[in-house]
Structures are given as C-alpha cells and as structure tokens.
Amino acid sequence: MIQSEILFLKQEEVIEAGLLDMKQILDACTKTYELLGQGEIINHPKTSTRIPDPVNWTSFFNSMPCYIGGDIKVGGIKWACESKKNAETPGIPYGIDIEILSDPDTVLPFAIMDATLITAMRTSAVAGLFAKYTAPKNCKVATLVGAGVIGRTALMAVNETVPTLETVYLCDLDLKKAEDLAAEFKGKVNFEIIPATDSKACAEKSTLVITQTTSRTPFVTKDWVKKGMTFINMAGFEMELDVLRESNQLFVDYWTQIITNSGKAVTKLYNAGEIKKDDVVELADLVLGKHPGRKTDDEILYCSSMGLGALDAMIAYAMYKNAKEKGLGTVLKQWDKPLWE
Ligand SMILES: NC(=O)c1ccc[n+]([C@@H]2O[C@H](COP(=O)([O-])OP(=O)(O)OC[C@H]3O[C@@H](n4cnc5c(N)ncnc54)[C@H](O)[C@@H]3O)[C@@H](O)[C@H]2O)c1
Structure with missing residues (x-):
C-alpha cells in the first residue's frame, strides 16, 4: 500500500532548510520564470476571497494553485492571507501563508510548510x-x-x-x-x-x-x-x-x-x-x-508584480528537499488506511 506521509515544516525548520539565502531564492525564481516562459508551468490566476467584500476588505484569503513541469514535476498551492488588523497588532505578521505540495502522479500531498517567509523572500x-x-x-x-x-x-x-x-x-x-x-x-x-x-x-x-x-x-x-x-x-x-x-x-x-x-x-x-x-x-x-x-x-x-504561485511551490520544493537531507520536520499522515478506495 502506498503510504500517505506528509512532511510538516514549521517556519523555523523552513529557515533551517536555507530559506533566508537570497542567492538561492533568486536562482529558484529565475528558474520558475524560465519554465513559465517555456510553457512548462500551469499557473492559474489566484482567486481572492475578500472579507467582508472586494472593495471594503479588512482581510483576505488568496488561493494560488500551480503545476511545475520540466525537471521539477510538482503540484502546489499556497493559501496566502493578509489582515489589516494584523498591521496594527504586535506579534502577528500582516501576511500569513501556508503551502501544500503534491505528487502529480498519485496526487498525494507530501509536504505542508509555513510559507509566510517564502512569500516575503520570493x-x-x-x-x-x-x-x-x-x-x-x-x-x-x-x-x-x-x-x-x-x-x-x-x-x-x-x-x-x-x-x-x-x-x-x-x-x-x-x-x-x-x-x-x-x-x-x-x-x-x-x-x-x-x-x-x-x-x-x-x-x-x-x-x-x-x-x-x-x-x-x-x-x-x-x-x-x-x-x-x-x-x-x-x-x-x-x-x-x-x-x-x-x-x-x-x-x-x-x-x-x-x-x-x-x-x-x-x-x-x-x-x-x-x-x-x-x-x-x-x-x-x-x-x-x-x-x-x-x-x-x-x-x-x-x-x-502580483506574485506567482509557482514561485512559492518551486521554493517550497527546494526547502522540502533540503529538509529531507537535514532530517528536519514532523511526519504527518492523512490516514493509516483509506476507508474507501
Ligand atoms: N507583489 C507581491 O507578490 C506581494 C506579495 C506579498 C505582499 N505584497 C504587498 O506588499 C505590501 C507590504 O507587505 P508587508 O507584509 O511588508 O506589510 P507590512 O505591514 O510588514 O509593511 C508595510 C509597511 O508600509 C508602511 N507604509 C504604509 N503606507 C505607507 C506610505 N504611504 N508611505 C510609506 N510607508 C508606508 C507601513 O508603515 C509598514 O511599515 C502589501 O501591500 C502586500 O499586499 C505584494
């Protein structure tokens, strides 16, 4: 049976995996735009759920799905959120994001990580x-x-x-x-x-x-x-x-x-x-x-710029690989055995 194993990385672990190395992030972003220009990336426009409405919003949830082909082959989605209230509240960032990476063949998610600083870096x-x-x-x-x-x-x-x-x-x-x-x-x-x-x-x-x-x-x-x-x-x-x-x-x-x-x-x-x-x-x-x-x-x-979901997935995938090498993160399971197949 194929196991459902998801590596969860909290922000500190994403940092330990090398996120704050701007040279590495610039390389990942350059590669993303190369693949985008070569037609190897599917990047749907983000959808924005603005609260209470699109004009008078005080907070929003953006959903940013993509598939990166080429030699990467990973699906990803960032849930990217911002709150005006946070801008006036000490101890909480204005923007707070999380990324899910999925295997394009099995569609199993294999990583979930904080993407708040991924957004900032990219x-x-x-x-x-x-x-x-x-x-x-x-x-x-x-x-x-x-x-x-x-x-x-x-x-x-x-x-x-x-x-x-x-x-x-x-x-x-x-x-x-x-x-x-x-x-x-x-x-x-x-x-x-x-x-x-x-x-x-x-x-x-x-x-x-x-x-x-x-x-x-x-x-x-x-x-x-x-x-x-x-x-x-x-x-x-x-x-x-x-x-x-x-x-x-x-x-x-x-x-x-x-x-x-x-x-x-x-x-x-x-x-x-x-x-x-x-x-x-x-x-x-x-x-x-x-x-x-x-x-x-x-x-x-x-x-x-408006920000591209594929950038987040590309960087998250690089951090996932680094984290695996360094033994970082917590392994989660979506199920022990799927009830209905
Ligand atoms: N293009 C993208 O991909 C992308 C991605 C993430 C965030 N953003 C945008 O970047 C902006 C900043 O995000 P952040 O997380 O750094 O927010 P933040 O709250 O950490 O910082 C914003 C800063 O702007 C300052 N500011 C506000 N109005 C100003 C003005 N008129 N003149 C000078 N300074 C002013 C505030 O005092 C604050 O220090 C947001 O609007 C966010 O939507 C864009």
Missing part, C-alpha cells in the same frame, strides 16, 4: 529581478518605500541584483521601523541605508524606486517621474496611473494573472483601452533573454 526576489533588468546602468541611489516584512527582503534582494548601489533611502511613515531595519542591516549589505519618512524627497535623489507598502491610496505621483528612473510597484495602490503613462516601457510578472486584478494600475490602463498586451513585457521574457529590459539610459520604466 516577492522581493521578483523586485530584485525587475531591478536587475531595468535599473539604470551604474545605479547608485535607490529609494525603498515600506520598511515592513517585504521591505526587509527588498534590501536583501537589491543587495544581490544591483551591485552598483551605494545609498538606499529606506522610507516608512513609521520612522522607527526604518531605523530598526537600517540598524539590523548595517554592515550586512554593500550600501549605506538612510532611514527617512519623506519618500518623495528621497526619490528625487534616486534613479530606482521600489514600493512595498500597505498604502490604499497612490502616493507616487507624476511629479516624482524623471528621465532614466525605474519604478517597481510591489503592492496594489501606490502609484498614480500617470506614472505608467509617463513610462516608456511597462513590465509585469505575469500578464495572464495581473489583468484579473482590477485594482492593479496596469489593469486599469488595460481596462480603459489605453494599453494592450503587446505594450507590456513579461518577466519571463527578460529572464529568457528575449527582451533586454532597459534599452537606453533616459528611459522611464515601470514594473508591477
């Missing part, structure tokens, strides 16, 4: 990849807006993918959060981190701006935009549509999914008939070398 790895292909040559000064969970991993990501950076302004409405992160990363990254609250003033001194805030209203306005800048918009509502209209090229993580989210700035322009699919470049094309990304020093570039 989200900023995507920002890092966008920056790698779109940041101005010799980019020295960047502004990161949002010093929360994703802000922390954004520092890790740009440290790997934009080696020319000398100064990063880390902005948050809550200066203490930015100061604490700057202190945590002092000496651990290749650039100086300057904590600040006035993100517009910092952006004026920067050529790369990455936003990862919980803001529900746009604060990056047209007057932030100048020639040669790259804007990377990791959350939903931070940038005015005029920032996109001023941009010479638009980049997204995955067109098929992003246009299902009417809140995304790219989707708003698409729904208004201002852009079409061919006006937008996907990250898979950058990773596969089908598109160069930035073409000239003067271009204004805009990138947007």
Whole structure:
C-alpha cells in the first residue's frame, strides 16, 4: 500500500532548510520564470476571497494553485492571507501563508510548510529581478518605500541584483521601523541605508524606486517621474496611473494573472483601452533573454508584480528537499488506511 506521509515544516525548520539565502531564492525564481516562459508551468490566476467584500476588505484569503513541469514535476498551492488588523497588532505578521505540495502522479500531498517567509523572500526576489533588468546602468541611489516584512527582503534582494548601489533611502511613515531595519542591516549589505519618512524627497535623489507598502491610496505621483528612473510597484495602490503613462516601457510578472486584478494600475490602463498586451513585457521574457529590459539610459520604466504561485511551490520544493537531507520536520499522515478506495 502506498503510504500517505506528509512532511510538516514549521517556519523555523523552513529557515533551517536555507530559506533566508537570497542567492538561492533568486536562482529558484529565475528558474520558475524560465519554465513559465517555456510553457512548462500551469499557473492559474489566484482567486481572492475578500472579507467582508472586494472593495471594503479588512482581510483576505488568496488561493494560488500551480503545476511545475520540466525537471521539477510538482503540484502546489499556497493559501496566502493578509489582515489589516494584523498591521496594527504586535506579534502577528500582516501576511500569513501556508503551502501544500503534491505528487502529480498519485496526487498525494507530501509536504505542508509555513510559507509566510517564502512569500516575503520570493516577492522581493521578483523586485530584485525587475531591478536587475531595468535599473539604470551604474545605479547608485535607490529609494525603498515600506520598511515592513517585504521591505526587509527588498534590501536583501537589491543587495544581490544591483551591485552598483551605494545609498538606499529606506522610507516608512513609521520612522522607527526604518531605523530598526537600517540598524539590523548595517554592515550586512554593500550600501549605506538612510532611514527617512519623506519618500518623495528621497526619490528625487534616486534613479530606482521600489514600493512595498500597505498604502490604499497612490502616493507616487507624476511629479516624482524623471528621465532614466525605474519604478517597481510591489503592492496594489501606490502609484498614480500617470506614472505608467509617463513610462516608456511597462513590465509585469505575469500578464495572464495581473489583468484579473482590477485594482492593479496596469489593469486599469488595460481596462480603459489605453494599453494592450503587446505594450507590456513579461518577466519571463527578460529572464529568457528575449527582451533586454532597459534599452537606453533616459528611459522611464515601470514594473508591477502580483506574485506567482509557482514561485512559492518551486521554493517550497527546494526547502522540502533540503529538509529531507537535514532530517528536519514532523511526519504527518492523512490516514493509516483509506476507508474507501
Ligand atoms: N507583489 C507581491 O507578490 C506581494 C506579495 C506579498 C505582499 N505584497 C504587498 O506588499 C505590501 C507590504 O507587505 P508587508 O507584509 O511588508 O506589510 P507590512 O505591514 O510588514 O509593511 C508595510 C509597511 O508600509 C508602511 N507604509 C504604509 N503606507 C505607507 C506610505 N504611504 N508611505 C510609506 N510607508 C508606508 C507601513 O508603515 C509598514 O511599515 C502589501 O501591500 C502586500 O499586499 C505584494
């Protein structure tokens, strides 16, 4: 009889399996976009259950299923949740996620693990990849807006993918959060981190701006935009549509999914008939070398991501394999013997 054995990994064990190694995460994300671009991944757009309703939500549950083919061959689903209340409650993250991995032949689940930090690592790895292909040559000064969970991993990501950076302004409405992160990363990254609250003033001194805030209203306005800048918009509502209209090229993580989210700035322009699919470049094309990304020093570039379930499954699978080698985790069973076959 085929046994139902599920390896459960709590967050500490996922970390012990190597999750906080940003280089490894960037490799896993690059491989995911390669396979996506080669048609080896099935990644349905995420569905979002927003409570109490899609507009006035205070929390949501996203379901993110996928199948990764190629030499990986694994099914996965992330249950990705966010709560505004958590943002004001000490001791609980704003986003809380869990991943299930399944064998595509038997369809038995073989791993369940905390994916809260997988989300944080892969989200900023995507920002890092966008920056790698779109940041101005010799980019020295960047502004990161949002010093929360994703802000922390954004520092890790740009440290790997934009080696020319000398100064990063880390902005948050809550200066203490930015100061604490700057202190945590002092000496651990290749650039100086300057904590600040006035993100517009910092952006004026920067050529790369990455936003990862919980803001529900746009604060990056047209007057932030100048020639040669790259804007990377990791959350939903931070940038005015005029920032996109001023941009010479638009980049997204995955067109098929992003246009299902009417809140995304790219989707708003698409729904208004201002852009079409061919006006937008996907990250898979950058990773596969089908598109160069930035073409000239003067271009204004805009990138947007919604997050891909396949990234989570790819990383979770890598962590599962590492955990098996290290003997980590707790084995669970779905049943001793299935009652009805
Ligand atoms: N694209 C993706 O794949 C993806 C994945 C996960 C999370 N996200 C998004 O990233 C965002 C951040 O998530 P998090 O877990 O880091 O949240 P968090 O609560 O840990 O941090 C958000 C930070 O943004 C700050 N902030 C809010 N409004 C601001 C403003 N106008 N200016 C400056 N700072 C401001 C808050 O003070 C807070 O420190 C969320 O909107 C989330 O939906 C995107």
